Amino acid sequence: MTALARHDNRPIGIFDSGVGGLTVLQALIRQFPHESFIYLGDTARVPYGSKSARTVERYTIQVAQALLDRHVKLLVVACNTASALGLTALRRYCPTPAMGVIEPGCRLAATVSRNRCIGVIGTRSTIASQAYPQTLATIDGGIAVHSWACPLLVPLVEEGWYRHPATRLVVEESLREVPASGIDTLILGCTHYPLLRQVIQEVVGPEVQLVDSASAVARTLVGLPANLLFPAAVGQSQQITFLVTDVADRFREVAHHFLQDQTAVEQVEVIDL
Amino acid sequence: MTALARHDNRPIGIFDSGVGGLTVLQALIRQFPHESFIYLGDTARVPYGSKSARTVERYTIQVAQALLDRHVKLLVVACNTASALGLTALRRYCPTPAMGVIEPGCRLAATVSRNRCIGVIGTRSTIASQAYPQTLATIDGGIAVHSWACPLLVPLVEEGWYRHPATRLVVEESLREVPASGIDTLILGCTHYPLLRQVIQEVVGPEVQLVDSASAVARTLVGLPANLLFPAAVGQSQQITFLVTDVADRFREVAHHFLQDQTAVEQVEVIDL
Numbered sequence: 001m002t003a004l005a006r007h008d009n010r011p012i013g014i015f016d017s018g019v020g021g022l023t024v025l026q027a028l029i030r031q032f033p034h035e036s037f038i039y040l041g042d043t044a045r046v047p048y049g050s051k052s053a054r055t056v057e058r059y060t061i062q063v064a065q066a067l068l069d070r071h072v073k074l075l076v077v078a079c080n081t082a083s084a085l086g087l088t089a090l091r092r093y094c095p096t097p098a099m100g101v102i103e104p105g106c107r108l109a110a111t112v113s114r115n116r117c118i119g120v121i122g123t124r125s126t127i128a129s130q131a132y133p134q135t136l137a138t139i140d141g142g143i144a145v146h147s148w149a150c151p152l153l154v155p156l157v158e159e160g161w162y163r164h165p166a167t168r169l170v171v172e173e174s175l176r177e178v179p180a181s182g183i184d185t186l187i188l189g190c191t192h193y194p195l196l197r198q199v200i201q202e203v204v205g206p207e208v209q210l211v212d213s214a215s216a217v218a219r220t221l222v223g224l225p226a227n228l229l230f231p232a233a234v235g236q237s238q239q240i241t242f243l244v245t246d247v248a249d250r251f252r253e254v255a256h257h258f259l260q261d262q263t264a265v266e267q268v269e270v271i272d273l
Numbered sequence: 274m275t276a277l278a279r280h281d282n283r284p285i286g287i288f289d290s291g292v293g294g295l296t297v298l299q300a301l302i303r304q305f306p307h308e309s310f311i312y313l314g315d316t317a318r319v320p321y322g323s324k325s326a327r328t329v330e331r332y333t334i335q336v337a338q339a340l341l342d343r344h345v346k347l348l349v350v351a352c353n354t355a356s357a358l359g360l361t362a363l364r365r366y367c368p369t370p371a372m373g374v375i376e377p378g379c380r381l382a383a384t385v386s387r388n389r390c391i392g393v394i395g396t397r398s399t400i401a402s403q404a405y406p407q408t409l410a411t412i413d414g415g416i417a418v419h420s421w422a423c424p425l426l427v428p429l430v431e432e433g434w435y436r437h438p439a440t441r442l443v444v445e446e447s448l449r450e451v452p453a454s455g456i457d458t459l460i461l462g463c464t465h466y467p468l469l470r471q472v473i474q475e476v477v478g479p480e481v482q483l484v485d486s487a488s489a490v491a492r493t494l495v496g497l498p499a500n501l502l503f504p505a506a507v508g509q510s511q512q513i514t515f516l517v518t519d520v521a522d523r524f525r526e527v528a529h530h531f532l533q534d535q536t537a538v539e540q541v542e543v544i545d546l
Contacts, residue, residue: 158424
């Protein structure tokens with residue numbers, strides 16, 4: 001009992017503009033089977049990726065506050081756009097540790113890349129924010145970065161068109177500059193993109209390594225102080241709570257794809273922000 | 274001067290979740306060259322088409338109030354989703370006449386159709402609302418209606434992919450049931466779709482007539498009381514004001530497509546809702 005008492009058994013809060021962050025949740029559930037999670041999808045205001053820094057910052061703080069009200073011990077901003085545009089303001093505002101998906105993704109990419117030439121794809125706002133090139137520069141000033149906005153990929157994923165010929169055409173068009181760029185690593189800078197991993201890999205070819213936020217965040221959390229997260233051996237039962245800001249039907253409908261059918265979405269509570 | 278004094282020279286308010294309603298604005302500018310307009314695009318919360326009735330209703334009333342505060346004489350809800358889900362609540366709430374795009378579109382389609390078999394395409398929320406079949410039923414109970422949700426068309430239009438092969442594939446897939454349905458008229462139940470008119474017409478074939486909201490609304494306004502709208506002959510100068518709820522850059526960037534390069538978008542004011 002004394003060993004247990006040293007651990008903090010409050011849940012981890014994860015948030016995203018919609019369903020995309022569920023890829024991060026699924027990676028964390030797998031990595032930390034004795035941690036509990038509260039996932040909040042801001043489905044009333046999705047997508048963030050086409051909105052301004054000012055608006056995304058405001059939304060990020062509102063959503064984080066709703067999770068802080070539920071006593072989370074750690075906030076994971078599992079949305080690239082909110083990480084790019086809202087995390088700095090959030091850290092100023094928030095008494096609880098907060099992490100985004102960009103720094104973990106950059107660290108993993110910098111480790112994986114051999115030629116120090118890295119590509120990033122994301123929403124229009126994420127790419128415009130320059131958050132990836134700036135973060136990569138702080139890790140290794142010698143890394144060359146190429147960025148491409150792919151605003152059509154999120155709608156295609158949301159429709160479940162993972163293997164449709166139209167999706168293939170959109171990916172080809174969006175990534176047409178990849179071969180000439182010389183990148184050997186491509187960061188999937190949006191939590192929706194892991195669902196298109198197969199078609200993206202086919203289009204960029206096997207010599208380009210894909211890095212996704214979900215696994216990168218899970219790797220980073222492993223490095224956190226031991227008294228914050230339960231090691232896998234501790235027998236605390238895992239609770240997963242889902243909150244959304246708009247009706248739950250559509251969320252429930254698509255969530256299982258993002259969770260790879262490994263986590264059931266039973267109760268989904270609708271909250272007002 | 275006495276003739277002029279009988280007219281109401283307050284502006285007409287038009288609103289949409291984003292840029293789509295500009296197709297309606299352009300039709301009205303052409304039809305009423307002596308009327309002034311205030312266009313409000315709720316770009317911070319776009320799109321409405323994937324959101325719930327409750328949320329769309331709330332947003333519709335907030336946006337309408339912002340236009341009422343600016344003393345509009347008439348509210349045009351130039352968004353199919355807001356017309357489908359928010360107009361009833363808006364009319365209860367609002368002291369000013371309010372019209373949507375659905376009834377005008379249905380009336381025009383019922384006039385145009387010869388075999389009384391009509392198709393409707395729109396966003397997921399518009400189609401789920403059943404607003405088109407219900408409205409067509411009140412006009413003519415003998416009309417057969419086929420509806421198809423086409424959630425990918427708005428993102429493609431927003432990206433300006435009007436003639437891209439991927440767009441063609443998406444339209445073909447979305448409208449694959451049209452030939453077997455027997456419709457002779459197809460309502461473009463989303464203000465973005467007129468920009469895809471050419472590819473939609475190619476896919477459905479020349480024997481299917483396309484009806485769009487923009488021209489249908491303009492036709493309906495012609496029938497309003499003469500003292501509310503200026504006839505074309507009156508020499509009042511036209512003022513057009515643009516308001517958005519998120520940064521104006523992207524709005525300005527795409528607006529000219531929707532306005533067919535016929536109306537300049539100079540001043541765009543950002544407001545908080």
